[in-house]
Amino acid sequence: MPSIRGVNMSEKILHIKSLKKYYPVLGGVFRRKIAEVKAVDNVSLEIRRGECFGVVGESGCGKTTLAKTTIRILEPTEGHIYFNVDEEIISKIEKLEQNLMSERDKKTKSTIEAELRKLYHQYDVAKFKGSKLHRLRREMQIVYQDPTTSLNPRMLVKDIVGEPLLIHRVVEKKKIPEKVLQILKKVGLGEQHLYRYPHEFSGGQRQRIAIARALVLQPKFVVLDEPTSSVDVSVRAQLLELFQTLQKDMNLTYMFITHDLNVVECISNRVAVMYLGKIVELAETGKIFSEPLHPYTRALTESAPIPDPTRKKMRAPLKGEVPSPINPPAGCRFHPRCPLAIDICRSKEPILMDAGNNHFVACHLMTKSTK
């Protein structure tokens, strides 16, 4: 069985199918919807059990929205998310969907629809409600970017970390302090920190508290939303180390969102590069950095500063800035900034295609050359 850095390649924990998240832009006298911000537009991906899946991109490209929609903090506009579902069931759903598309007869169509609705209700995270959603939260957790704002300043550490246990009633009330201490020790804090407020901690320690809160329910899937961007270099290394040890100890699957390419290169198994709500390239980390296929990925890796003064780079920085997602450019969304744009890029949108060896890329130039 093929594996990268000890991750089983075949077993998938999360399937995202053509996920969309649009935000309405309200305006006019009656606050009608006048436009839409396509924050996440038709994203499909699969995350394998036990891997660290990196998502990179500039600010406003929809990284965080993708993650939040995946764990259902946000309601998706369209699309399906299957979490921890057997492959068989997913293929069954896919088959039914195909049948529905090809079926002409109205009666059989409605029976297929009913069956599908039932399956969606049972397995599709995007359609979960109420107690099912509540139970899902035990499995999927998130660590936010800035621990100063994500921790309640008026709660003690023991209450912050203990609250998820209280809400989900996974252990008896009496046993909560014991559990809290256990997880705090795991993230490198101790008994002396239990009765303190968040403001008494340094940035790195605060982030550890946030990590402890996310992991206290023993989730299977954790979203790390730029967890290292607000801390110093020396602390960053400590946190990254912690993430790796925790992943091994608790069998976690990560979705690691960052704009720091240096970090993503070191921690993740596979990386998806996002641009204006779309995935433009998806491959194993080594491949993304050694042989980037999409011009945007190339520009991104080139513009990241390298901490080595002897390597003076010859580069032309990417011109312009990310266009507004309300009116994304027609065709390939990157074409106004792309140095290699050709005519087809201005009219037709490229699809994410396999360019060999599970290296997916959405670019007209690539699909041409491989053909």
Add this chain to the structure above:
Amino acid sequence: MEIENIVDVENLMLRFYTYEGIVEALDGVNLHIKPNEILGVVGETGCGKSVTSLAILGIVMPPGRIENGKIIINVNGKQIDILKLHEEAIRKIRGKDISMVFQEPRAYLNPVYTVFDQISEVLIEHRKQEFINRALQTLKNQPKKSTITNFYISIYEKWSKNPNSLLIRFLSKIPILRRFQNPFKKELRKEVVQLLKSLGMADPERVADSYPHELSGGMAQRVVIAMALACNPTLLICDEPTTNLDVTVQAQILELIRALRAKFKSSILYITHDLGVIAELCERVAVMYAGNVVELAPVIELFKNPLHPYTRALLESIPRPGQPFKSIPGIVPSLINPPKGCRFNERCNYAMDICYKIKPKFIKVKEDHFVACHLYGE
């Protein structure tokens, strides 16, 4: 004879008197900046990078107080000690000979004035006379002179003799009559547009008329840089100008700073915590830790041959693919009760007895390589 330094900071001590106690923010900082170079200052949060730059500009606010030291600035061949000047005299230097680009451009720009208003404010403050003369020149060069033009010329002649004359100030308060300022404003606008154009803006006319909220982060940062460069300063201080920007925009700004240095012949003090940026941009680097400059060396020398244990640890803590993460054990000490002796002693792998007793001196180890550590020297 050596080339004179643009700025010489000697043994700068700065304290903040807070309710929790006295914060010894800077404890004997030594720095020097050579003409036309980019000096990088790198260090963790709270190590005193920004405070040092504020002290050079002379804008340390209470409860901060400069206790000791010298900041000597070389302005047009004259040596001036900033700490001995009074406020009025510093105002003349600040913005003209030394200017600063701050971290958050949105917070630094005034949201209720247009970009033109804000850049021209700097020009009016420091280069008023120049623009009055320019306006006078264009008025005189007009082929056909109407009565109004002749009236303007007489006003401008008075104005150029005394830029702060009471009569002119009075005139500029009266409606209709205050239109005499229009030629002056036209000259300012020309300069502002020129300035914005030199910073690589595609549409300088539009940018000049827009308000800060209409600009993107990268554009706003360019406007702030334009403001700082308006008077062609000898020293430009950049305090983490790219921290909140995307990598592609950061690359643009870094490229811009490099090009501007060649064009304006300014020295640049570049403050950052990103070692990647340091490696790309700077010629010499000062590493700061807990209110001290611990090492000062040319950039290649520093990355190849770091001497101070902290510098070494800092360089090792950069994540590299395929290698285990190395971090610096412990945390930055509180500056209210800093450790005695060397402030890095508790986290240092090479700490000796002397490190807990005596503060190491900032000594020259090699040509252009300074370090403050007991491991080196006698």
